[in-house]
């Protein structure tokens with residue numbers, strides 16, 4: 096038993112520090128690269144899954160903000176223009192702050208619910224509700 100406990104202790108000690116920290120949410124990032132005059136963003140579905148929003152809405156947002164047109168393949172975006180990775184992630188961050196993150200508790204556990212004519216963002220973590228425009 097003592098051996099077993101010692102083993103556990105060792106395993107715990109070698110865990111990366113991050114795993115032991117209180118769960119902290121990081122804004123999702125995407126990888127992208129420029130190909131000719133286009134920007135390719137693979138792994139877009141993973142982002143959508145993480146932020147739990149309608150992909151059409153995010154695409155509309157990105158299209159507007161980058162002033163380009165965007166086509167989506169299986170899980171890959173093709174932006175018809177050159178958009179740097181920093182700029183792209185900044186846009187995603189803005190989107191995230193505006194449409195996903197709870198302004199009260201700063202957690203991303205929110206969902207969009209329709210209340211009559213108004214769309215509300217409801218936080219499942221703290222219960223806060225606020226109207227969101229343009230979603």
Ligand SMILES: [Zn+2]
Nearest residue numbers: 197200218221
């Ligand atoms: Zn909240």
